[in-house]
Amino acid sequence: MAPDIMPGTTLPDFELPDHTGVMRRLSLLQGHDPMIVTLNRGVYCPKDRQQLLELARFYPQLQVGFAQLVTITTDSLLLSNDLRLGVGAHWTFLHDEKRIVQHRLAIQEYTDPHNNPMIPHTFVLEPGLKIYKIYCGYWYWGRPSLADLHHDLRDITSRQRPDYKIDTPEMRQQWDSGDRHGFFPYGQSWHQVFARMAGAVDQYGRS
Structure with a gap:
């Protein structure tokens, strides 16, 4: 190597x-x-x-x-x-x-x-x-x-993944405040998430 x-x-x-x-x-x-x-x-x-x-x-x-x-x-x-x-x-x-x-x-x-x-x-x-x-x-x-x-x-x-331990008081407080920054899909659209799950490579860059 x-x-x-x-x-x-x-x-x-x-x-x-x-x-x-x-x-x-x-x-x-x-x-x-x-x-x-x-x-x-x-x-x-x-x-x-x-x-x-x-x-x-x-x-x-x-x-x-x-x-x-x-x-x-x-x-x-x-x-x-x-x-x-x-x-x-x-x-x-x-x-x-x-x-x-x-x-x-x-x-x-x-x-x-x-x-x-x-x-x-x-x-x-x-x-x-x-x-x-x-x-x-x-x-x-x-x-x-x-x-x-x-x-x-x-x-x-x-x-x-910042939300891996989603059961902490800090994560619950962040969610209740309306801040979704640390929660999946982290600002991606669900279209992007599902395209990756499906292996639809030519859609990866689409919103």
Whole structure:
């Protein structure tokens, strides 16, 4: 891993084509939410497929918990869609045939010169692409379990959401005063909130 990529630093705001061929920035996909980013080998890897199947089962919890999920592979557009459809994923897949992420993060899997993939990693990000935790998944057991991700997102959310402890006298007083600044959706419209929950990326910027 590149020496400047560690918990507490900021993940580069990569811009890559998604599973429809449209360029997407990680910051747009994240918005103001916590986000999980998986860097995977691709369609040929059974470890990736198993991890993504688990995440497909977890994804409804991410939606109601207002957390985002993005997968990046070195597959082509066709293979990226094969993988996405094959695991029943409903989140954004980005493909990186040029190995931009691999080179920037210094995660070439040098033990596989035939496929030249990235060493699989899972990043858990706080808002602003701030790295909270990095899991190295070269071996399958290095990848986070759903319980690991649940704990990570609980900690991030408890620190990032001002209304996480809504039962305090201070929060009740703020609500009764008519001040909604510290309450979800924090000035966003419900249209924006539901667009993100639905993965409607092209509506993210609309009010």
